[in-house]
Amino acid sequence: MGAIGAILEHPEDLLPLIKLKFAVRKIEKQIPTEPHWAFSYTMLQKVSRSFAIVIQQLKPDLRNAICIFYLVLRGLDTVEDDTSVPNDIKLPILHSFHRHIYEPKWHFSCGTKDYKVLMDNFHHVSIAFLELDKGYQEAIEDITRRMGAGMEKFICKEVETLDDYDEYCHYVAGLVGLGLSKLFYASGSEKLSSDSLSNSMGLFLQKTNIIRDYLEDINEIPKSRMFWPRQIWSKYADNLEDLKDEKASSKAVECLNDMVTDALRHADDCLKYMSDLQELSIFRFCAIPQIMAIGTLALCYNNIEIFRGVVKLRRGAVAQVIDTTKTMPDVYHAFFGFSNLLKSKVDRKDPNASLTLKRVESIQKTCLDSGTLDTTRLYNTYESKSMYSMILIIILVLLVSILFGFLLSYRL
Known part of the structure; x- marks a missing residue:
């Protein structure tokens, strides 16, 4: 009764959920055939389903750039998050991750489940990265370098003050906001937003x-x-x-x-x-x-x-x-x-x-x-x-009652 109960409680969800289901299926059918792009878009769905849906509506070149940007930073984040990796191994990887994205044969085994699959096959992401326009590559490399340095700093530092908290969130998310603003600008679709506003977008999330x-x-x-x-x-x-x-x-x-x-x-x-x-x-x-x-x-x-x-x-x-x-x-x-x-x-x-x-x-x-x-x-x-929701609930209950009554009378 879990899903059915949720629909009965919130019948206004039914149509959006159906639309969402079709959107997910459409995305699955649109996955590119090239191995590196097929891997990248398949992994995007697995590590961020809702993100994968909203990214699909973007123009192709920007969509590809943001897909790779997301996976590169997800890879970096996987290295940082894996508490089983000793710091003497982790810190150099965080420091040099922005260079590894240019190396089509590089990978590093860490993380669990889908994140481990991403890291074990990271060469696909690198190959796709190398096909992006130079403006996109430079923006992704710059943000990856700055984020890796920030993560490296906070591996060895506790979040003590509110300033520390803002600084940490800047490194792991505010920089994502700055990077996205740069990618939007590089695509020719938007003016370059201020660093302050871009940073807040990341910190809020x-x-x-x-x-x-x-x-x-x-x-x-x-x-x-x-x-x-x-x-x-x-x-x-x-x-x-x-x-x-x-x-x-x-x-x-x-x-x-x-x-x-x-x-x-x-x-x-x-x-x-x-x-x-x-x-x-x-x-x-x-x-x-x-x-x-x-x-x-x-x-x-x-x-x-x-x-x-x-x-x-x-x-x-x-x-x-x-x-x-x-x-x-x-x-x-x-x-x-x-x-x-x-x-x-x-x-x-x-x-x-x-x-x-x-x-x-x-x-x-x-x-x-x-x-x-x-x-x-x-x-x-x-x-x-x-x-509106309550009216739909009443209608659904009435329809179920009528159907049940019909089946009961049919059996009798």
């Missing part, structure tokens, strides 16, 4: 992931690597791992809310960046992950389940975001709706309640000041039930 993945990261084997800054968590616990103890639930939630509040400070920059984009496919490519991020933060806020299991947008909500995000007003609507959901969960007794509300209200002011919001949609989000 990365901080959301760091918050959401607390339990997975703290339980990492053979050892955990956490990036919640000590400056925040030390206000609530003696050790970061103490937050998953049921006895610490109250303080754990307060710490979580502090982390979410910090992430919210990047949202206004993200809205500004997206509002400046001109090309529809690039806009959707950028907007869909950002909406998922604000939605995930709204779900995570004040939610003890972060320390117990997995918290994420349901698949139907993701399908709705992919299906309905077409214009900047759609983005304003989503950000307003999810920020309103988060606002409704704020406990005035929370130590950071006033700052949280201030940042939420700043996001909502930006959305309202755009003058594009449809007031009849303002308080509906992908996670809330609308009257």
Whole structure:
């Protein structure tokens, strides 16, 4: 009853889910025949399914460049994340990874599951990289070099302060934002965005992931690597791992809310960046992950389940975001709706309640000041039930009842 129950609870998900299914099948049919490109696009689907969907709408040359950019950085990230690789081996690889992408025979075995397949067959990614235009290659190499150096630094450094936290997130995600802006510019489709706005795009996504993945990261084997800054968590616990103890639930939630509040400070920059984009496919490519991020933060806020299991947008909500995000007003609507959901969960007794509300209200002011919001949609989000949803539920129940009655009378 899992999938069927979800549809009955959110019948408005049905059509977007069907569209998403067809989109995935279409992507599978469009995989290039050349071995290196076939491997690259197949791996893209496996290590980032939703990303693979939004990337397919881009123009071919930009699509190829971003596919390889993503896989190169995913490979670099796999090296950094593999805690079983000793630092004396890991550090030189991080340092020289930007040079290895020019070596068609290079590979390094690390990671698990699909990530291990990617690293064992990385030569395919390198061959595809060498076929990209020089402007794309230079942008990818530059960002890979800078990211590798940053990762190398933080292998040997703990995330202590908020400045450390921002710096780490800059290296692993803000630079992705800078790189994408460079690729958009190199394609001739967009003006070159400022480093500050591009950085915020990456930080907003990365901080959301760091918050959401607390339990997975703290339980990492053979050892955990956490990036919640000590400056925040030390206000609530003696050790970061103490937050998953049921006895610490109250303080754990307060710490979580502090982390979410910090992430919210990047949202206004993200809205500004997206509002400046001109090309529809690039806009959707950028907007869909950002909406998922604000939605995930709204779900995570004040939610003890972060320390117990997995918290994420349901698949139907993701399908709705992919299906309905077409214009900047759609983005304003989503950000307003999810920020309103988060606002409704704020406990005035929370130590950071006033700052949280201030940042939420700043996001909502930006959305309202755009003058594009449809007031009849303002308080509906992908996670809330609308009257339309309830009507569909009633119709589905009636249809099932009629069908059941017909079958019963037929048997009698």
